[in-house]
Amino acid sequence: MKPIKSILLTSIIISQLGCSSSKQTGTSKNISSYSNKKIEVYTTAENSNLKLSLSNNLILNESSTDSPTVFIEIDKAKTFQTFLGIGGAITDASAEVFAKLPAKKQQEFLTAYYDKNKGIGYSLARTNIHSCDFSSESYTYISEGDKDLKTFNIDHDRKFRIPLLKKAIQNAGGKLTLFVSPWSPPAFMKSNNDILHGGVLLPEFAQSWANYYARFIKEYEKEGIPIWGLTIQNEPMATQRWESCIYTPEAERDFLKNFLGPTLEKEGLSSKNVIIWDHNRGDMLEKRAQLVFSDPDVSKYAWGIGFHWYETWNGGTPKFESVGWVHENFPNKNLIFTEGCIEKFDSNKYQFWGNAERYGINMINDFNNGTVGWTDWNILLDQNGGPNHVGNFCFAPIHADTNSGELIYTPMYYYIGHFSKFIRPDAKRIKETVSNDKLLSTSFKNTDGKIATIVMNQSEKNVIYTITFDSQKHTISIPAHAMQTLVY
Missing domain, CATH: 2.60.40.1180 (Golgi alpha-mannosidase II)
Incomplete structure (x- = not known):
């Protein structure tokens, strides 16, 4: 088609x-x-x-x-x-593709997503702390081995990502609820000495890594980009060929309790909303919530729990009941969908309606089970489903043909818009x-x-x-x- x-x-x-x-x-x-x-x-x-x-x-x-x-x-x-918002991730990939568009198409794109009258009114966003798979290369903000963060700088992001974030905020009316997520600590802080392929955070670098989050937030806010919150680790139970790091439930709890939570307080960032888990629905969603939210010494640092939709990778069904269980058992904590996309890019399926219906099914069921916010993955990818430095190409609601400069709107864009355009922040x-x-x-x-x-x-x-x-x-x-x- x-x-x-x-x-x-x-x-x-x-x-x-x-x-x-x-x-x-x-x-x-x-x-x-x-x-x-x-x-x-x-x-x-x-x-x-x-x-x-x-x-x-x-x-x-x-x-x-x-x-x-x-x-x-x-x-x-x-x-x-109470509704928080709907939006998508502004990744390096999205920003790099955006920068290749003609100025007129850039404005069309910004209007399409962020204008609540002429577009679909995105009010929520996610971005990565240094590189993820949807970056053109792996990178961090420090020199390798710099545990004291003396070399910390975000110059890499000033080229593409920060300009797009600023334009998104402007086109959203001056306010965009933004949370940030790391895919991996720097290699020297990990057991496998590799930013890719899993591994775990070494105990001796836990404080340095907690400081890294705080430094990132402060540097972005100096750029005029307010940070609403953060997740502790993207997909903490997945060893990936791209940036990844493993946290057991106890390791994530202890890192938040003993390092990240106190560090945010010490750095004057206690108002930032911390999201645990940031991985798939299912039994582990329930177990992570139970472990953290039942412990008052760590629960005080956690705003809520985030989840993805990839539990269906092995042919299973979406575990909406796990979302409902958390909402029922911890009604004072918040549930937020932090990532989902159509995997395995195929340019012949830009207009495949089943992709849009997957979004509709998930969004309706997640909201009906107590979710307050819903975040799509990349807001923009190119005609190859990237860039992605490990070839993990996926779909986005809007693609750009970087050869012609044209934008390609998929049915997913319109299905998401049926929610984001008409349900506004603070709705009930x-x-x-x-x-x-x-x-x-x-x-x-x-x-x-x-x-x-x-x-x-x-x-x-x-x-x-x-x-x-x-x-x-x-x-x-x-x-x-x-x-x-x-x-x-």
């Missing part, structure tokens, strides 16, 4: 102007006037030109003969977690009841009083459903393989 290149955000802009079309729906005989409605419907659907498009023509009038098969009831009086998730599993759904109430209900149809057929709220009832058609956001 040919990629859709250089899609201007016309559908989103049209949405803001209140325009809609009935041509693709096949329900024109049931179209009702929107003039007396108090609900807006935005739709993205496979095999159509609906891309976050205002589509109130999918609201059926009272004379419709189509009977709903799903019923969604909203109870806005019952609230749950509210109770909803869905009559059966033909549709997936989640609902949030924003601080301005508006509610956003996200509805997803994975089936091969249109589904007619009814949503009830505030003594109102609306019957709506959602196309096959589609996502909708209802705003009311």
